[in-house]
Amino acid sequence: MSRQKYDSIVIGGGHNGLVNAAYLARRGLKTLVLEQRHVLGGAAVTEEIYPGFKFSVFSYVVSLLRPEIIRDLNLPKHGLTILPLESTLTPLPDGRYIYRDGDAGATYRNIQHFSRRDADTYKEYGHMMYFMAKAVKYVLGIVPPDPASLNPLELLELLKMARHFLSIGEEQFYTLVKLMTMSSAEFLQEWFETDPLIATLSASGIIGTFLGPRSPGTAYVLLHHYMGEIDGAFRAWGFAKGGTGAISEAIASAAREFGAEIRTEAPVAEVIHKNGRAVGVALQSGEELYARIVVSSLDPKLTFLKMIGESHLPSDLVEDIRAFNIRGSSGKVNLALDRLPELGVLKGAGPHMRGAISISPSVDYIERAYDAAKHGDIPKNPYIDIIFPSAIDPDMAPPGKHVMSCFVQYAPYHLREGNWEQRREEFGDNVVNTLAQHFPGIKKHILHRQVLTPWDIEQKIGITQGNIFQGELSLSQLFFLRPAAGWAKYRTPIKNYYQCGSGTHPGGGITGAPGRLAALEILKDLGK
């Protein structure tokens, strides 16, 4: 039994755990990261699933990674390169398509084919979303103040925040409130009349959420996807060269440079705590490691209920965490292809193949997929967000060959009939059949297929129900309520035990923000 003493132990080598460790190590804390898998990154990993073909197995694009983290950790020096993902193409069954990219004039003309009015509106919509993203950017950088607290410092923070939101202007404030409460489809219908455009834009509102585009609350998720910022430009999306694993590797490299130690294949069984105070962790191997503080980057259910245990926690927190919504809703199909497939609606290997291709022909289409999933069925024709990482970054596949990343929604965690082990390939078949409707002939180019259901995601990386955000981004689970009222400041009822995963403010996506904000709070507590 090793009695080696650390200042801090971070449970989980996902991107937030690594960011947290890097910030702690940067201030001189002797920090250890423990990752259960053989590979770092959690949901942000790149793996060579089929020889020569590299998959961003789970999470596949990046936008939300906070610029201050890139700067503080000097991630470009550690190999982080974010390649732009400039376009979105929505193919339609009638042979038409909507194509939007950085060429404002071309995008305008393209939308004009559907609605002259929408073509005008599209620019205005973009401008409005700039204000929304700007308004919310503030929130991404602060620790949520507790509105129930009487502490004058808390009240001051609340006041500052109130002032910030009121300063954005009356009209913008009302739009923001709508975004916080409406469904994404309804919100967009106030702007647009072209159904496939509404459908494609609304799809950002359902990602990682077990709700349909017509369910209230999804407009916020839409906004969450617009907060991303690349080089000062909001809602820019990118692809990490080398896959999302390269982001984790860059953060890990920065953490190591600051002196952090990182161990893989070291699953933690539980947090060791005495008299309400965390003192270390016990590995599944039986090894015990001790530290002044312990940080969990796992989801709230694991952080509290598994690592600590219900009997050691206040009952109201236990209830809150039990009720915390972390429903699996999405799956992933990764394909290795012997060539770049061709779209039926737009032939050739043009620039559209370096952007996103969205299978979202109508709001009804997505809503129907949700209907099936809601009742525990596997939708025949799901919403699919496609990118070809190898068309953006030639290092992802052998020359001339390609990898295709398909994010699929919906895939319910709980099936009405059977289980995912039995029905995984059925899910994969539905996805490939749907793809074949848009990419005729794709089937004969598939060299290998990796199908990941929510259950698989949970099995492989541990996130409860395979929910990609470690908990849905619904209003009742955001800000000072994430993951539970009174425990949104990264601390826990167990002294010296902290949380830093996507299940904390400001939530999921490769932002690194929870990891960073948690580290700043920890350092504050330690007087560093």
Next chain:
Amino acid sequence: MPIPTPFHSRTAALSSSHEWRDWSGYLSAARYSATHDAEYYAVRSAAGLLDVSPLFKYDVTGPDAERLVDRLMTRDITQCAVGQVMYSPWCDEDGQVIDDGTIQRFGPQHFRLTAADPSLRWFQDVAFGLDAQIRDLSADLGALALQGPKSREILKQVITQSGVPLDALKYYYLTQAKIGRIPVTITRTGYTGDLGYELWVERRHAEKVYDQVYSVGQKYGLMPLGLVALDMLRIEAGLLLIDVDYIAATKANIEAQKSSPYEIGLGWAVDLDGGDFVGKPALVEEKRRGSEWLFCGLEIDWPHLEELFARVDLPPKVLGMASRSAVPVYRDGFQIGQVTSITFSPLLKKYIALATLQSQYAVPGDEVQIEMTVEFTRQQARARLVKTPFFNPKRKREVLK
């Protein structure tokens, strides 16, 4: 009116933006589509293909060829082996830089020089009394720069025969090669600071070479590259641009506009221990008493820039391309020099700039201020002096065998 280069039929077919610039009288693509981001990233992640035919090219031959080139260049050309390439500035009698370019050595008595400006007259003047012939090949040769991490793999697929195998070809060396039956000279050189090559080919074969490289390159993410993206790349590499970062001594209207090699960061390319060259006595003297100006890299402090923009309720403006408008650099309120090229580097996620500063202030690590316009008002953004290059990947010099 600028005229087409030998590759124009091919570059024009690829250009959907139809945006051309005049480079030494030739049509040169600014960018190939509405935005140049993809071209920029291609060079750092895959490969880019740039038509550099507008460069001036001269062959120097004859028994005194080495003496002539050595007399012209600040570097010691007697040290340049056959098959080697050297980069060097050349100066007037006062040691002030006229131009800079590459020297390719094909044989004991055979060199090829590249220049940004027409140089025949100057080379001939310096050749006075020497048994050396200078031939202007500028219009006869097409030149293509293939740059980026995938450039070697692409070129290996394209060439059918090579004097030196590409895996063994060192940085700043050359080899004669063949693409099918077409003879090409390949130099491992470029203006992007990345792994890369330049291909020199007779005008009549130019289109075929372009087709070969471009089609093979498609499997490797190759994109045609224009001048807008190139400008950002060369700043990342810390490479100077004539008429922007320094003014050719021959074009300066006042003495103060001229620069010595030391003043523009090319001191490493001045060899005072070798033979005589034009401007040497002046440079010996400058070396002794120290230079008035020095060249320096500069990184702008992003949080401070954010602060400046936040005062007017805006996020920092990120220039999508390099700016060549010089701006003042200050220290404690007084001006100590100027930034001559500045770009936001999407790769490094920071604003980087090339500056010329009074030598006593050009100390890497020091904090200075740079003028930046924020909503029509002049502000001073904090910046730190750094050594160039800003980006210098190992692959640039790496040899595989």
